[in-house]
Amino acid sequence: MRPILMKGHERPLTYLKYNKDGDLLFSCAKDHTPTVWFADNGERLGTYRGHNGAVWCCDVSRDSMTLITGSADQTAKLWNVETGAQLFTFNFDSPARSVDFAVGDKLAVITTDPFMELNSAIHVKRIARDPADQGGESVLILKGPQGRINRAVWGPLNRTIISAGEDAIVRIWDTETGKLLKESDKETGHKKTITSLAKAADGSHFLTGSLDKSAKLWDARTLELIKTYVTERPVNAVTMSPLLDHVCIGEPQTIKFMLLVYLFVLFLDILFYNLYCSASRKYIYDDLLNFDAGPQHFIFYFLFF
Numbered sequence: 001m002r003p004i005l006m007k008g009h010e011r012p013l014t015y016l017k018y019n020k021d022g023d024l025l026f027s028c029a030k031d032h033t034p035t036v037w038f039a040d041n042g043e044r045l046g047t048y049r050g051h052n053g054a055v056w057c058c059d060v061s062r063d064s065m066t067l068i069t070g071s072a073d074q075t076a077k078l079w080n081v082e083t084g085a086q087l088f089t090f091n092f093d094s095p096a097r098s099v100d101f102a103v104g105d106k107l108a109v110i111t112t113d114p115f116m117e118l119n120s121a122i123h124v125k126r127i128a129r130d131p132a133d134q135g136g137e138s139v140l141i142l143k144g145p146q147g148r149i150n151r152a153v154w155g156p157l158n159r160t161i162i163s164a165g166e167d168a169i170v171r172i173w174d175t176e177t178g179k180l181l182k183e184s185d186k187e188t189g190h191k192k193t194i195t196s197l198a199k200a201a202d203g204s205h206f207l208t209g210s211l212d213k214s215a216k217l218w219d220a221r222t223l224e225l226i227k228t229y230v231t232e233r234p235v236n237a238v239t240m241s242p243l244l245d246h247v248c249i250g251e252p253q254t255i256k257f258m259l260l261v262y263l264f265v266l267f268l269d270i271l272f273y274n275l276y277c278s279a280s281r282k283y284i285y286d287d288l289l290n291f292d293a294g295p296q297h298f299i300f301y302f303l304f305f
Contacts, residue, residue: 006042008035015057019064024081026067030054034069038083048079050086057098061105061134066127068108070096076110078127078134087131094118096150099252101127102158103203107139109161120144122152122163124175142178145169151197155220156204162220164194165210172223182223189225195235201242216248276280 011030013151018025025037034048034055053073060067060081067079072095078087090096101108111125111132122142128134149167149197155162160181161173168191170184184190192212197208205226209215211234217226229249 004042006044008037008044008047009033010053014055017058017060019060020062021064024060026060026063028055028058028069032071033054034058034067034079036067038227046084048077048084048086050077050079050089051075052260053095056096059099059101059108061101063105066105068099068101068110070099070110072096072114076125078109088134088136090123090125092123097149100153102154104158106156107154109152109154111144111152111163113148114144114146117199119146120149120165122149122161122173140175142173147193150195153197153199153206155204160220162197162199162206163171164197166193168192168194168210168212170194170197170218170223184218184223184225190214192234193197193293196238198239200240203262207238207240208237209248209249211235215247217247267301 009027009029013027013029015028016025020151023039025039027035027037032051032053032055036045037043038045047238048067048069051069051071051073053071055069055071058067058069064081066087067081068076069079070076074092074095076090076096076099079085080087091112092112095113096110097113099108100109106127108127110125110126111122114120114121121144123138124140126135144163145165145167149163149165152161152163155172159175160247162170162173163173164170168189170189171180172182173179174181190208190210190212192210194208194210196209197206203220205218205220207215207217213231213234215229215231215235215238218224219226229247231249239248
Protein backbone atom coordinates (compact mmCIF):
# COMPACT_ATOMS: atom_id res chain seq x y z
CA MET A 1 0.00 0.00 0.00
CA ARG A 2 1.53 3.31 -1.12
CA PRO A 3 0.03 6.52 0.33
CA ILE A 4 -0.05 9.92 -1.39
CA LEU A 5 -0.90 13.04 0.63
CA MET A 6 -3.01 15.64 -1.18
CA LYS A 7 -3.29 19.19 0.19
CA GLY A 8 -5.69 21.71 -1.30
CA HIS A 9 -8.35 22.68 1.23
CA GLU A 10 -7.96 25.13 4.11
CA ARG A 11 -10.76 23.74 6.29
CA PRO A 12 -12.08 20.26 7.13
CA LEU A 13 -13.25 18.09 4.28
CA THR A 14 -16.88 17.01 4.13
CA TYR A 15 -17.34 14.77 1.07
CA LEU A 16 -15.56 12.90 -1.74
CA LYS A 17 -16.96 11.75 -5.08
CA TYR A 18 -15.46 9.86 -8.01
CA ASN A 19 -16.73 10.25 -11.54
CA LYS A 20 -18.07 7.18 -13.32
CA ASP A 21 -14.78 6.44 -15.09
CA GLY A 22 -12.81 6.69 -11.85
CA ASP A 23 -10.18 9.07 -13.23
CA LEU A 24 -11.41 12.20 -11.42
CA LEU A 25 -11.94 12.80 -7.71
CA PHE A 26 -14.09 15.69 -6.47
CA SER A 27 -13.69 16.94 -2.89
CA CYS A 28 -15.87 19.25 -0.79
CA ALA A 29 -14.91 21.11 2.36
CA LYS A 30 -15.93 23.85 4.74
CA ASP A 31 -13.67 26.30 2.89
CA HIS A 32 -16.39 27.04 0.29
CA THR A 33 -14.35 25.72 -2.68
CA PRO A 34 -15.01 22.29 -4.24
CA THR A 35 -11.90 20.87 -5.90
CA VAL A 36 -11.18 18.31 -8.63
CA TRP A 37 -8.11 16.02 -8.69
CA PHE A 38 -6.56 13.44 -10.97
CA ALA A 39 -7.29 10.13 -9.25
CA ASP A 40 -4.18 8.33 -10.50
CA ASN A 41 -1.56 10.70 -9.06
CA GLY A 42 -3.39 13.18 -6.81
CA GLU A 43 -2.66 16.22 -9.00
CA ARG A 44 -5.08 19.09 -8.40
CA LEU A 45 -6.79 20.12 -11.63
CA GLY A 46 -8.80 23.08 -10.42
CA THR A 47 -11.42 24.55 -8.11
CA TYR A 48 -15.04 25.68 -8.39
CA ARG A 49 -15.44 29.15 -6.90
CA GLY A 50 -18.80 30.73 -6.10
CA HIS A 51 -20.16 29.32 -2.85
CA ASN A 52 -20.18 31.48 0.30
CA GLY A 53 -20.53 28.70 2.85
CA ALA A 54 -19.39 25.19 3.65
CA VAL A 55 -20.00 22.75 0.80
CA TRP A 56 -21.59 19.58 2.16
CA CYS A 57 -22.00 17.34 -0.84
CA CYS A 58 -21.48 16.94 -4.58
CA ASP A 59 -22.28 14.65 -7.49
CA VAL A 60 -21.02 14.45 -11.06
CA SER A 61 -22.93 13.48 -14.19
CA ARG A 62 -22.21 10.18 -15.90
CA ASP A 63 -20.41 11.91 -18.79
CA SER A 64 -18.30 13.97 -16.33
CA MET A 65 -19.50 17.21 -17.91
CA THR A 66 -21.60 18.64 -15.07
CA LEU A 67 -20.99 18.91 -11.32
CA ILE A 68 -23.69 19.70 -8.76
CA THR A 69 -22.87 20.94 -5.24
CA GLY A 70 -24.93 21.66 -2.13
CA SER A 71 -23.86 24.30 0.37
CA ALA A 72 -24.61 25.92 3.71
CA ASP A 73 -25.07 29.22 1.83
CA GLN A 74 -28.60 28.00 0.98
CA THR A 75 -27.77 27.21 -2.63
CA ALA A 76 -27.03 24.27 -4.88
CA LYS A 77 -24.97 25.01 -7.97
CA LEU A 78 -24.37 23.41 -11.35
CA TRP A 79 -20.84 23.69 -12.76
CA ASN A 80 -19.02 22.93 -15.98
CA VAL A 81 -16.51 20.30 -14.86
CA GLU A 82 -13.87 21.20 -17.46
CA THR A 83 -13.90 25.00 -17.21
CA GLY A 84 -15.14 25.52 -13.64
CA ALA A 85 -17.81 27.93 -14.86
CA GLN A 86 -21.05 28.26 -12.90
CA LEU A 87 -23.96 27.09 -15.02
CA PHE A 88 -26.88 27.70 -12.66
CA THR A 89 -27.75 28.37 -9.01
CA PHE A 90 -30.72 26.85 -7.19
CA ASN A 91 -31.76 29.07 -4.26
CA PHE A 92 -33.41 27.76 -1.09
CA ASP A 93 -34.54 29.08 2.30
CA SER A 94 -32.16 26.82 4.25
CA PRO A 95 -28.82 25.05 3.70
CA ALA A 96 -28.60 22.43 0.96
CA ARG A 97 -27.28 19.25 2.58
CA SER A 98 -27.33 16.47 -0.03
CA VAL A 99 -27.36 16.24 -3.85
CA ASP A 100 -27.67 13.30 -6.23
CA PHE A 101 -28.10 12.99 -10.01
CA ALA A 102 -30.73 10.57 -11.27
CA VAL A 103 -29.85 7.85 -13.76
CA GLY A 104 -29.70 9.67 -17.09
CA ASP A 105 -28.76 12.99 -15.42
CA LYS A 106 -32.08 14.62 -16.38
CA LEU A 107 -33.15 15.07 -12.74
CA ALA A 108 -31.40 15.83 -9.47
CA VAL A 109 -32.53 15.43 -5.88
CA ILE A 110 -31.48 18.10 -3.36
CA THR A 111 -32.25 18.05 0.37
CA THR A 112 -32.51 21.14 2.55
CA ASP A 113 -32.05 21.39 6.32
CA PRO A 114 -34.72 22.37 8.83
CA PHE A 115 -34.50 26.06 9.68
CA MET A 116 -36.66 28.08 12.08
CA GLU A 117 -40.21 26.87 11.36
CA LEU A 118 -39.22 25.04 8.18
CA ASN A 119 -38.98 21.25 8.16
CA SER A 120 -36.34 19.45 6.17
CA ALA A 121 -37.34 18.95 2.54
CA ILE A 122 -36.47 16.95 -0.56
CA HIS A 123 -36.49 18.89 -3.84
CA VAL A 124 -36.49 17.28 -7.27
CA LYS A 125 -35.07 19.54 -9.99
CA ARG A 126 -35.10 19.04 -13.73
CA ILE A 127 -31.63 19.33 -15.29
CA ALA A 128 -31.63 20.85 -18.78
CA ARG A 129 -29.24 19.63 -21.45
CA ASP A 130 -28.54 23.24 -22.45
CA PRO A 131 -27.62 25.47 -19.46
CA ALA A 132 -29.43 28.36 -21.15
CA ASP A 133 -32.69 26.46 -20.72
CA GLN A 134 -32.13 25.62 -17.05
CA GLY A 135 -34.86 26.71 -14.64
CA GLY A 136 -35.03 26.83 -10.87
CA GLU A 137 -38.51 25.45 -10.25
CA SER A 138 -38.95 22.13 -8.44
CA VAL A 139 -40.64 19.21 -10.18
CA LEU A 140 -41.50 17.78 -6.77
CA ILE A 141 -41.07 18.90 -3.15
CA LEU A 142 -41.35 16.35 -0.34
CA LYS A 143 -41.81 17.55 3.22
CA GLY A 144 -39.33 15.71 5.37
CA PRO A 145 -39.11 15.07 9.12
CA GLN A 146 -38.25 17.74 11.66
CA GLY A 147 -34.68 16.50 11.89
CA ARG A 148 -32.04 16.96 9.22
CA ILE A 149 -31.91 14.66 6.19
CA ASN A 150 -28.24 13.76 5.90
CA ARG A 151 -28.50 11.87 2.62
CA ALA A 152 -31.03 11.28 -0.15
CA VAL A 153 -30.38 9.20 -3.26
CA TRP A 154 -32.35 7.87 -6.22
CA GLY A 155 -33.73 4.35 -6.02
CA PRO A 156 -33.92 1.76 -8.82
CA LEU A 157 -34.96 3.17 -12.23
CA ASN A 158 -35.50 6.63 -10.64
CA ARG A 159 -38.90 5.46 -9.42
CA THR A 160 -38.11 6.15 -5.77
CA ILE A 161 -36.00 8.38 -3.55
CA ILE A 162 -34.30 6.91 -0.48
CA SER A 163 -33.62 9.28 2.42
CA ALA A 164 -32.08 8.99 5.89
CA GLY A 165 -31.04 11.39 8.62
CA GLU A 166 -31.20 12.53 12.21
CA ASP A 167 -34.38 10.69 13.17
CA ALA A 168 -32.68 7.32 12.44
CA ILE A 169 -35.40 6.26 9.96
CA VAL A 170 -34.81 5.22 6.36
CA ARG A 171 -37.64 6.30 4.05
CA ILE A 172 -38.56 5.39 0.48
CA TRP A 173 -40.63 7.92 -1.48
CA ASP A 174 -42.50 7.60 -4.78
CA THR A 175 -41.07 10.09 -7.29
CA GLU A 176 -44.29 10.36 -9.30
CA THR A 177 -46.76 11.04 -6.50
CA GLY A 178 -44.51 12.13 -3.64
CA LYS A 179 -46.13 9.48 -1.46
CA LEU A 180 -44.16 7.91 1.37
CA LEU A 181 -43.99 4.22 0.46
CA LYS A 182 -41.93 2.61 3.21
CA GLU A 183 -40.19 3.38 6.50
CA SER A 184 -37.58 1.31 8.28
CA ASP A 185 -38.81 -0.60 11.30
CA LYS A 186 -37.82 1.00 14.60
CA GLU A 187 -37.09 -2.38 16.16
CA THR A 188 -34.69 -3.64 13.49
CA GLY A 189 -33.54 -0.27 12.14
CA HIS A 190 -31.05 2.24 13.49
CA LYS A 191 -31.48 3.71 16.96
CA LYS A 192 -29.53 6.95 16.47
CA THR A 193 -28.74 9.46 13.72
CA ILE A 194 -27.94 7.97 10.32
CA THR A 195 -24.80 9.76 9.18
CA SER A 196 -24.15 8.19 5.79
CA LEU A 197 -25.86 6.28 2.98
CA ALA A 198 -24.22 4.59 -0.01
CA LYS A 199 -25.79 2.73 -2.95
CA ALA A 200 -24.50 -0.39 -4.65
CA ALA A 201 -23.33 0.13 -8.23
CA ASP A 202 -26.41 -1.65 -9.61
CA GLY A 203 -28.77 0.20 -7.25
CA SER A 204 -30.24 -3.03 -5.88
CA HIS A 205 -29.25 -2.40 -2.27
CA PHE A 206 -27.70 0.28 -0.10
CA LEU A 207 -25.69 0.69 3.09
CA THR A 208 -26.33 3.06 6.00
CA GLY A 209 -24.03 4.08 8.85
CA SER A 210 -25.20 5.42 12.20
CA LEU A 211 -24.12 6.86 15.51
CA ASP A 212 -25.63 3.74 17.12
CA LYS A 213 -22.34 1.93 16.32
CA SER A 214 -23.67 -0.06 13.41
CA ALA A 215 -24.00 -0.14 9.64
CA LYS A 216 -26.90 -1.85 7.91
CA LEU A 217 -27.37 -3.33 4.46
CA TRP A 218 -30.86 -2.90 2.94
CA ASP A 219 -32.79 -4.02 -0.13
CA ALA A 220 -33.49 -0.86 -2.18
CA ARG A 221 -36.92 -2.03 -3.39
CA THR A 222 -38.44 -3.69 -0.33
CA LEU A 223 -36.43 -1.99 2.45
CA GLU A 224 -35.77 -5.44 3.85
CA LEU A 225 -32.84 -5.49 6.27
CA ILE A 226 -30.22 -7.85 4.85
CA LYS A 227 -27.37 -7.55 7.34
CA THR A 228 -26.21 -5.52 10.34
CA TYR A 229 -22.51 -4.80 10.87
CA VAL A 230 -21.76 -3.99 14.52
CA THR A 231 -18.79 -1.75 15.31
CA GLU A 232 -17.18 -0.54 18.51
CA ARG A 233 -17.73 3.15 17.82
CA PRO A 234 -20.20 5.43 16.02
CA VAL A 235 -20.05 5.16 12.23
CA ASN A 236 -19.57 8.41 10.35
CA ALA A 237 -19.00 7.15 6.80
CA VAL A 238 -19.81 4.11 4.68
CA THR A 239 -19.24 3.09 1.08
CA MET A 240 -19.53 0.01 -1.14
CA SER A 241 -17.17 -1.43 -3.72
CA PRO A 242 -18.61 -1.24 -7.26
CA LEU A 243 -16.91 -4.50 -8.28
CA LEU A 244 -16.18 -6.66 -5.25
CA ASP A 245 -18.44 -7.85 -2.44
CA HIS A 246 -16.95 -5.37 0.02
CA VAL A 247 -18.38 -2.67 2.22
CA CYS A 248 -16.21 -0.07 3.90
CA ILE A 249 -17.06 1.47 7.27
CA GLY A 250 -15.31 4.47 8.85
CA GLU A 251 -15.57 5.07 12.59
CA PRO A 252 -13.92 7.87 14.60
CA GLN A 253 -11.37 7.05 17.28
CA THR A 254 -10.05 10.33 18.67
CA ILE A 255 -7.57 11.28 15.91
CA LYS A 256 -7.86 7.87 14.28
CA PHE A 257 -10.59 5.67 12.97
CA MET A 258 -10.94 2.00 12.20
CA LEU A 259 -11.55 1.04 8.61
CA LEU A 260 -13.42 -2.24 8.45
CA VAL A 261 -13.80 -3.95 5.11
CA TYR A 262 -16.35 -6.74 5.04
CA LEU A 263 -17.21 -9.47 2.62
CA PHE A 264 -20.93 -8.89 2.84
CA VAL A 265 -21.97 -12.07 1.04
CA LEU A 266 -20.28 -14.29 3.63
CA PHE A 267 -20.46 -11.60 6.35
CA LEU A 268 -16.84 -12.14 7.37
CA ASP A 269 -14.28 -9.53 8.37
CA ILE A 270 -11.50 -9.69 5.79
CA LEU A 271 -9.41 -6.58 6.34
CA PHE A 272 -8.70 -4.18 9.18
CA TYR A 273 -6.72 -0.94 9.10
CA ASN A 274 -5.81 1.86 11.49
CA LEU A 275 -5.87 5.12 9.54
CA TYR A 276 -7.04 8.69 10.20
CA CYS A 277 -10.39 10.19 11.17
CA SER A 278 -12.77 9.92 8.23
CA ALA A 279 -15.34 12.38 6.95
CA SER A 280 -15.99 10.44 3.76
CA ARG A 281 -14.66 7.29 2.11
CA LYS A 282 -15.08 6.37 -1.55
CA TYR A 283 -13.90 3.41 -3.61
CA ILE A 284 -12.48 4.24 -7.01
CA TYR A 285 -14.22 2.52 -9.87
CA ASP A 286 -11.44 0.01 -10.63
CA ASP A 287 -11.31 -0.94 -6.94
CA LEU A 288 -7.55 -0.44 -6.62
CA LEU A 289 -7.42 3.01 -5.06
CA ASN A 290 -8.96 4.34 -1.90
CA PHE A 291 -9.17 7.82 -0.42
CA ASP A 292 -9.68 9.10 3.11
CA ALA A 293 -10.89 12.63 3.81
CA GLY A 294 -10.55 13.89 7.35
CA PRO A 295 -10.83 17.01 9.49
CA GLN A 296 -7.10 17.66 9.16
CA HIS A 297 -7.79 19.20 5.68
CA PHE A 298 -5.77 16.57 3.80
CA ILE A 299 -6.82 13.75 1.50
CA PHE A 300 -4.91 10.51 2.03
CA TYR A 301 -4.56 8.48 -1.15
CA PHE A 302 -3.88 4.75 -0.86
CA LEU A 303 -2.75 2.60 -3.78
CA PHE A 304 -3.22 -1.13 -3.16
CA PHE A 305 -1.05 -3.60 -5.07
